[in-house]
Amino acid sequence: xxxxxxxxxxxxxxxxxxxxxxxxxAAICRDVIHRLCLPQRCTAVTLTLEVNDSCEADLLxxxxxxxxxxxxxxxPGRDRVLDCRLPLLREGLGSEQHPACPDVTDMLEVCxxxxxxxxxxx
Amino acid sequence: MRARAIAAxxxxxxxxxxxxxxxxxxxxxxxxxxxxxRAAKEPAGLRAEVRAQWPTLELRILxxxxxxxxxxxxxxxxxxxxxxxxxxxxxxxxxxxxxxxGAALLLLRESFSSTPDYSVIDGGGRYGAxxxxxxxxxxxxxxxxxxxxxxxxxxxxxxxxxxTGTRMVDQVMDSNESRCDxxxxxxxxxxxxxxxxxxxxxxxxxxxxxxPEALRGTVVGLALDGQAVLLDSEDEETLQAFRAxxxxxxxPDDAALGQASTPELILRLEEAxxxxxxxxxxxxxxxxxxxxxxxARAAPVSRTMDEATAALxxxxxxxxxxxxxxxLWRRAIPDGTAARLSGEVVRxxxxxxxxxxxxxxxxHVELDGTWPEPGPRRGxxxxxxxxxxxxxxxxxxxxxxxxxxxxxxxP
Numbered sequence: 001x002x003x004x005x006x007x008x009x010x011x012x013x014x015x016x017x018x019x020x021x022x023x024x025x026a027a028i029c030r031d032v033i034h035r036l037c038l039p040q041r042c043t044a045v046t047l048t049l050e051v052n053d054s055c056e057a058d059l060l061x062x063x064x065x066x067x068x069x070x071x072x073x074x075x076p077g078r079d080r081v082l083d084c085r086l087p088l089l090r091e092g093l094g095s096e097q098h099p100a101c102p103d104v105t106d107m108l109e110v111c112x113x114x115x116x117x118x119x120x121x122x
Numbered sequence: 123m124r125a126r127a128i129a130a131x132x133x134x135x136x137x138x139x140x141x142x143x144x145x146x147x148x149x150x151x152x153x154x155x156x157x158x159x160r161a162a163k164e165p166a167g168l169r170a171e172v173r174a175q176w177p178t179l180e181l182r183i184l185x186x187x188x189x190x191x192x193x194x195x196x197x198x199x200x201x202x203x204x205x206x207x208x209x210x211x212x213x214x215x216x217x218x219x220x221x222x223x224g225a226a227l228l229l230l231r232e233s234f235s236s237t238p239d240y241s242v243i244d245g246g247g248r249y250g251a252x253x254x255x256x257x258x259x260x261x262x263x264x265x266x267x268x269x270x271x272x273x274x275x276x277x278x279x280x281x282x283x284x285x286t287g288t289r290m291v292d293q294v295m296d297s298n299e300s301r302c303d304x305x306x307x308x309x310x311x312x313x314x315x316x317x318x319x320x321x322x323x324x325x326x327x328x329x330x331x332x333x334p335e336a337l338r339g340t341v342v343g344l345a346l347d348g349q350a351v352l353l354d355s356e357d358e359e360t361l362q363a364f365r366a367x368x369x370x371x372x373x374p375d376d377a378a379l380g381q382a383s384t385p386e387l388i389l390r391l392e393e394a395x396x397x398x399x400x401x402x403x404x405x406x407x408x409x410x411x412x413x414x415x416x417x418a419r420a421a422p423v424s425r426t427m428d429e430a431t432a433a434l435x436x437x438x439x440x441x442x443x444x445x446x447x448x449x450l451w452r453r454a455i456p457d458g459t460a461a462r463l464s465g466e467v468v469r470x471x472x473x474x475x476x477x478x479x480x481x482x483x484x485x486h487v488e489l490d491g492t493w494p495e496p497g498p499r500r501g502x503x504x505x506x507x508x509x510x511x512x513x514x515x516x517x518x519x520x521x522x523x524x525x526x527x528x529x530x531x532x533p
Contacts (some may be wrong), residue, residue: 018259020238020249031243082247093242093250 023117025072028081029065033118035088042101046120048108059118078092084111125487142207142281152197154290161297168307168346172357174364176371176403179332183311183325183346189302192294199291207278214279224264227257316340322347332475334368340410341365360399367397373408379415384434385509387416388525389458392488392511430507430528436462438510440524442481450510450522451483459510463487463524464532467502471516478504484521486514487529494531504531 023031036045045051051058060066072078087103087110093109108115164187172183234257239250306328312319313336323330325346341361344351353361370393373379379387391412397405426493436444438455440463449455465480476487476498487506508526 018255019244020251020252020255023243023247023249025241027249028243028247078247079240082245086245089245093244095241096245 024068024070025078026065026068026070028061028078028085029063029070029072031095032081032085032088033059033065034062034095034112035085035097036104036118038096038098040098042099042104044101044105044108048115062120063118073117076111076117080115084114126435137322141209142205142278144205146203149200149202149462150291151200151288153437154196154198156193156195156295159192159194161192163187163189163303166301168349168351170351170353170357172353172360172364174360174400175332176364176367176400179258179334179337179361181311181330181332181344181351183307183309183328183330183351184304185307186301186304187501188299189325191298191300193296194294195287195295197291197293200288201287203285203287205284206282207275210278210282212275213271214275217268217273217275220264220268220269221272222266224261224266227261227264231257233259240409302467307346309349311351312345313337313341314343314345316342319345319348332378334371337361337365338368363396363405365406366393367403370394370397370405370408371403373411376411376415379411382415384416384419385458385460387412387419388509388527389511391416392523392525427505427507427528427530429508431462434460434507434509434527436460436507438462440464440483440485447481447483450485453513455510457510458463459508461508461524463504463508465504465506467498467500467504469500470498475516477516477519477521484519486516486519486521486523486527488523489526489529494529503532505532 087107088099090103091097091099166186166188168185173180185201192500231254234254236252236254238252242250262513308325310324311330312322370390394405394412397403437459438461440447440461466477468474468477468479474489478487506526507528508524511525512522513524
């Protein structure tokens, strides 16, 4: 019993030490768009999402996630967006870390619902 | 970041394994007492007591045990066990350091910023941890590693030290063995010859009587129901004397003696002299008759080798490297064979018995008269003429016996 309590306590402590509070939907949405539009932009982004050099502004406008009270519509939903975002994090968590283009292509192929939302908005 | 934390934790955890090494030594104390004790009995096999009254040989078969008495000294002995933990000190030092650092981080956590790291959103959609969270996490981890390390070190130190115990130790100083629990053994006693055991004779209360015929041939040993029966040296001597009687008796008449060859007479004389030990055998009278027959036949005492070999022509020559010596070694020369020997004296073994070495073969040379001046000396080279009269064990040397009629010391 004591060992189990110690284990639970330790796991909670380590988990608490590794991450902060949940980020709001608007922050997650902006992070996804920012990573996709970081120069040099991947060709797949340009072709699939039909964007140009004003990629980030266009996508923010389409999705309305520049608003602070933004919430993900369903579909795709917050959890789906987080799952689809994972390939974009393989190169690193830093917000200025450019994702690898093959990872971006993977994400766009695996997540058509997210692509549709990014292209057309809610 | 996480990998670095795991490595640091591994180093700290490793230091907390404070092993306790133990070393034991014994120191002998004073003598407590001396006493005698009886060890466990061991079976000693079978032996036979021999009584000879011509013309019968009575054997009494006995089984017995070996009883051992030990003289023992009892000492007290101190068993000193020293335990030490070389890792206890470093373990405590590292544990205290880690715990102090962890405690400091926990106590000073309020001085760290509680603002999450907004520059990072992880895969689960959460912001990065604040500095305060890192401080608390490290503080807990360091304390969680440091406290067991202190505990392990403290246990190691507590177990270190010296303990002394006392026990009694026996030391056997002397041991005496004796025959005990003797009792008659019954069964069928067989005389073992070169071709195996002869027909057995049943014992009664351990006693069996053997006639001369049973012992006339070569005797390798005795067995009771297949189990070897041993003889003490005196009993062995009596058995051999009885066997000599069995071979030499009854004596032929004077006419037959007159026709016997000289070597045969010498061999018979040897047997008769041994037979004289057996009561009622008449061995002494037989020896006298044979000696007289030899004296009547022999020329005056030989003074030269030529005279000696003329009186007793050698059938074999025993010299280093000779073929006859190989035959002698293989026991392929029958008793009663006249021989000429060239060898080197090893030592005198009795008033009229000298051990001579011929190559690698030992030979006992038996002489009726006295050894030529200045007597037997080690390394003395000799030529001997005589008759081979069997094998005899003298001391530790069992070797053929040459009954000499002539001995010459050579330069």
